[in-house]
Amino acid sequence: MLPSLFISHGSPMLALDPGASGPALARLAAELPRPKAIVIVSAHWESQDLRVSSNPQPETWHDFGGFPRELFAVQYPAPGEPKLAAEVAALLNADGLPTRLDDQRPFDHGVWVPLSLMYPQADIPVVQVSLPSRLGPALQTRIGHVLGGLRAQGVLLIGSGSITHNLGELDWHAGPQSIEPWAKAFRDWMVDKLAADDEAALHDYRKQAPYAVRSHPSDEHLLPLYFARGAGGQMSIAHQGFTLGALGMDIYRFG
Numbered sequence: 001m002l003p004s005l006f007i008s009h010g011s012p013m014l015a016l017d018p019g020a021s022g023p024a025l026a027r028l029a030a031e032l033p034r035p036k037a038i039v040i041v042s043a044h045w046e047s048q049d050l051r052v053s054s055n056p057q058p059e060t061w062h063d064f065g066g067f068p069r070e071l072f073a074v075q076y077p078a079p080g081e082p083k084l085a086a087e088v089a090a091l092l093n094a095d096g097l098p099t100r101l102d103d104q105r106p107f108d109h110g111v112w113v114p115l116s117l118m119y120p121q122a123d124i125p126v127v128q129v130s131l132p133s134r135l136g137p138a139l140q141t142r143i144g145h146v147l148g149g150l151r152a153q154g155v156l157l158i159g160s161g162s163i164t165h166n167l168g169e170l171d172w173h174a175g176p177q178s179i180e181p182w183a184k185a186f187r188d189w190m191v192d193k194l195a196a197d198d199e200a201a202l203h204d205y206r207k208q209a210p211y212a213v214r215s216h217p218s219d220e221h222l223l224p225l226y227f228a229r230g231a232g233g234q235m236s237i238a239h240q241g242f243t244l245g246a247l248g249m250d251i252y253r254f255g
Helices: 021-030 082-094 110-118 135-151 183-195 199-203 223-231
Strands: 005-008 039-047 050-053 099-102 126-131 155-161 235-239 251-254
Touching: 005 135, 005 223, 021 110, 021 235, 021 251, 039 082, 039 110, 039 135, 039 223, 039 235, 050 082, 050 110, 082 099, 082 126, 082 235, 110 126, 110 155, 110 183, 110 223, 126 135, 126 223, 135 155, 183 199, 183 235, 199 223, 223 251
Parallel strands: 005 155, 039 126, 039 155, 050 099
Antiparallel strands: 005 251, 050 126, 235 251
16 A cells, blocks of 8 residues: 655755755655555645645646746646546545535646656646645644545555745755754654654644744644645654755655
């Protein structure tokens, strides 16, 4: 059975300058059975209600500014999968989570940046589930539980965010060995609680974790982790690291 994954997707520049994360993602993809399809929750599709992308041919959305022209030329033409999208929505609706299909949604960079490093041929269908971020970690855990059975059908479930994400405190000149102590303390606390499967503490991370608000001024980039955890089994670490001093690039697998 495929695991579920949490991927810290970092800056959009990861697509052109993958650093240590690129090889780690490529190795992970090579180790896994080839998925029939991918279902992904990205930090960059926040919504009020729960939606599932049913676009049969999503465009590559460059949902950012201020980056080199070469980045805006990157395309990830993977197909959507409307049939799977309908199945995902039906599973969520049946569990009491009102969900609707969205046939217009493009791929935001939380989708295409990491997938371009894992599956560069862009030949695996991808369905995206939105992130009602105002409802917090418990909802993402529940959504993961509901969709976890898809793993047995050859569907790879991914949460795409960042283990730390405070853009205001990044050091754009920092090397990979430069790590802010507060960011590391938060990351280490999360790893400890994930390894212990301490769901109560994880759901209450904003009160219990050291430097929680500093590491995540808003929590949309951490919430995809709860989706991946809810969908999978025991956590193991596929990759750890930081860029720009405080931007965590960890990758975890569950199951």
